[in-house]
Amino acid sequence: MGVKMKFKKLWYDSISFIKLIKADHPGIIWVIAVGGLAGAAGPFTQLFFYSRVLNKVLKGLYKECIPDVVILLTAALVLSLIKKACDQSVKVLREACADTIYLKTANKAFSMEYEEFEKTETMDAIRRVQGGENSSGGIGDQIQSIYVLIEKGFAILFSLIFVIVLFTRTKADSSNFFTSIWSTLLIIIVFLTVFFLCLKLSAISYRKFYEVEKKNEHFNSFGVYLLAIMNNYQFGKDIRIFSMQGLLEHYFKKTMKTINSVFLKWSIKDGSYTAVIVLLTQLTSGLVYVVLGGKAVYGSISIGEVFMYAGVILELTGAIRSEIIEYNSFYYRSDYLNTYYEFINRPNNRYTGTLPVEKRTDGEYEFVFENVSFHYPGSDNLILNQINLTLKVGDKYAIVGKNGAGKTTLIKLLCRLYDPTEGRILLNGIDIKYYDYQEYTKVFSVVFQDFKLLALSLEDNLTLGEEADKERIWEVLTQSGMRSAVEKMPSGLQTNLYKNNGEGVEVSGGEAQKLAISRALYKNGPFVILDEPTAALDPIAEAEIYENFNSMIQGKTAIYISHRMSSCKFCDDIIVLDGGVISERGSHNKLLKEDGIYASLYNAQAKYYA
Incomplete structure (x- = not known):
């Protein structure tokens, strides 16, 4: 030069x-x-x-x-x-x-x-x-x-x-x-x-x-x-x-x-x-x-x-x-x-909408996937292909399928972490990209499969900077089965998690998962998404989550992703993804009678409990 x-x-x-x-x-x-x-x-x-x-x-x-x-x-x-x-x-x-x-x-x-x-x-x-x-x-x-x-x-x-x-x-x-x-x-x-x-x-x-x-x-x-x-x-x-x-x-x-x-x-x-x-x-x-x-x-x-x-x-x-x-x-x-x-100074390439999300006390939020296809940037391999799906208000859905079927990708699109390659997703008849993004994310209470907790106080992990509602905190901890464990912690809700920042308590994988569920419940979004929410729980704790599932979501619309087919019994509608398309759909009993992919997955697990 x-x-x-x-x-x-x-x-x-x-x-x-x-x-x-x-x-x-x-x-x-x-x-x-x-x-x-x-x-x-x-x-x-x-x-x-x-x-x-x-x-x-x-x-x-x-x-x-x-x-x-x-x-x-x-x-x-x-x-x-x-x-x-x-x-x-x-x-x-x-x-x-x-x-x-x-x-x-x-x-x-x-x-x-x-x-x-x-x-x-x-x-x-x-x-x-x-x-x-x-x-x-x-x-x-x-x-x-x-x-x-x-x-x-x-x-x-x-x-x-x-x-x-x-x-x-x-x-x-x-x-x-x-x-x-x-x-x-x-x-x-x-x-x-x-x-x-x-x-x-x-x-x-x-x-x-x-x-x-x-x-x-x-x-x-x-x-x-x-x-x-x-x-x-x-x-x-x-x-x-x-x-x-x-x-x-x-x-x-x-x-x-x-x-x-x-x-x-x-x-x-x-x-x-x-x-x-x-x-x-x-x-x-x-x-x-x-x-x-x-x-x-x-x-x-x-x-x-x-x-x-x-x-x-x-x-x-x-x-x-x-x-x-x-x-x-x-x-x-x-x-x-x-x-x-x-x-x-990198510009945001995504279209950012300005519409506020309608505040509804009745939780009437309906999502529709219209011809949605998606492949990740830099790849031509379609993860989802021409998905048409309506998620009705108040119903409980299970999304199942083999690894790589597109289950988590579908959730990422719904939460607008990615935009569809083709097609569109509608919330109450309006394309979700026209909504203000911060407003839009308030609709969801999510427990991701790879969730993260912070090495801060337990209260901060649940409220995430919002003004704490102590009564609500203890309510969600009760629903997730963590109340008694928290009450025994040295400083209760002010106890720090982990030891990265000094003195703190080490929580087990199952306890961390319960806290992640508590965090999602505390947010109180009208649309609940649970991605493998019981993977780290013991059978008794898992059974408690299933038994309290209806009271936990309290009439909200919910999507439940799991590899454990027995958990799907609690859902109204089961959606089976295979190769990026919806291959089967229906209730637990209906899909068992059809003897397709869902039945094979269920029976493969059920034989070990015979």
């Missing part, structure tokens, strides 16, 4: 990043600007007044030094206080901005289409950003880079002003090199040459570093995964029983060996580049001292100015070195942070 394109990209990335952090923290730009200005001005203020004081002391003008000393101390104190205040503010804002960006990322993940979120490329993008965050710095480090770039930019500007003053004050005596303008021009030319050489060397070093980072993305991710397993108590039993320690240690050592070998090669090259940069800057500093010393010897500048301009040149050298490092760091880190921008 050419220098012009590189600077253009840097400018675009800088503006994009500033807009991103400024949206929620508008004051951060002023803090960075003021802090950078104060930090850069401090050393030059001291050098200027040191020079004045030294010249007056050498002339014996001690009283005249007092105003300069007062101004020097006052300016140093004020600038130091401003700089420290801004440093602390930036430190706090770094964390705040990082938290804001993470929250925006989470909000985008919450709001984006589920089918987009589930895609491999979306997960890869998120993992890539996380990998960059762990190894190359993230939002906070990028803010710090901007802070340093601005401060050192001001320092370079002040240095150039001093150099211009030195240039204009040089006596036009061409008979002597040190008193001629050529000595000053030599310093400027050498500095520019060294600057661009160091910039080039640093850019090569950082480019190689980020090439190494990209090559190691997979190994970094795998290493983090292995560490998470080794430090996760939930894997403890398996590790001990199956003696997995050796396997995990083998892969971890192998991964770290690969990572370390790659970084060792890079560090050797980086060390050579750094050595050349340091050598060039030190030689330049030496040249400056020689030229300034010559000017002082031949009376072109005073002794005080020698120290002042020497200090200025040292500040310029340090500022240039820091500017180069931060410039390249900012430039290459932007590749990772751009993934944030792309993810946060």
Whole structure:
């Protein structure tokens, strides 16, 4: 990439990043600007007044030094206080901005289409950003880079002003090199040459570093995964029983060996580049001292100015070195942070409706599938094919079929986690895509087969941030058979689940499933969907759920998905899916008489209970 394109990209990335952090923290730009200005001005203020004081002391003008000393101390104190205040503010804002960006990322993940979120490329993008965050710095480090770039930019500007003053004050005596303008021009030319050489060397070093980072993305991710397993108590039993320690240690050592070998090669090259940069800057500093010393010897500048301009040149050298490092760091880190921008600003492709869902106290919500077909993105294999189905108000439905028949996919379409490839789904005669999505999801109380509980209080797991109705909570816990277990917990409803966030209780798979059922019942949606809701329950608990099934759903419309055919007896209508189509439909007794797929599935299980 050419220098012009590189600077253009840097400018675009800088503006994009500033807009991103400024949206929620508008004051951060002023803090960075003021802090950078104060930090850069401090050393030059001291050098200027040191020079004045030294010249007056050498002339014996001690009283005249007092105003300069007062101004020097006052300016140093004020600038130091401003700089420290801004440093602390930036430190706090770094964390705040990082938290804001993470929250925006989470909000985008919450709001984006589920089918987009589930895609491999979306997960890869998120993992890539996380990998960059762990190894190359993230939002906070990028803010710090901007802070340093601005401060050192001001320092370079002040240095150039001093150099211009030195240039204009040089006596036009061409008979002597040190008193001629050529000595000053030599310093400027050498500095520019060294600057661009160091910039080039640093850019090569950082480019190689980020090439190494990209090559190691997979190994970094795998290493983090292995560490998470080794430090996760939930894997403890398996590790001990199956003696997995050796396997995990083998892969971890192998991964770290690969990572370390790659970084060792890079560090050797980086060390050579750094050595050349340091050598060039030190030689330049030496040249400056020689030229300034010559000017002082031949009376072109005073002794005080020698120290002042020497200090200025040292500040310029340090500022240039820091500017180069931060410039390249900012430039290459932007590749990772751009993934944030792309993810946060990714448009939602799904049509978002605005119609509110009619609030009905009678639960009269009827769904109709009209010629619905569906295949997952990137695949031509139809999971559902021309489904026509009406789900009448108040009825209890069972959806059964072999693995891969399309049962869970049908539920995902009903909940609008995916949109049909063909056809449409109607709620009370209106295509569901025209409803406001948040309003639409309130219709459903769902227990997914792969449900998740949070490592928070039991009450939070049931109410999910809504104002708690204690009477309702105990009612649903009674219906699911979990009341007595909760009453025995150390802090009742305030007991934390699991130990991820400190002290908590470990619930069994069956208890977790009962809590998931309680959560669905507490939501009190008019349409209940239970996907394998008793898979982890013991036979007695399962029988209790079946016996209380009618009272639990209280006249709501319900869909029950299960591989246990005996559970279908409690349903009014059984829908058998096979190969993505409805192959059979009817009551339990009717389907047994037809002796089809349902009967074969039922009899295959029933013979073990004979």
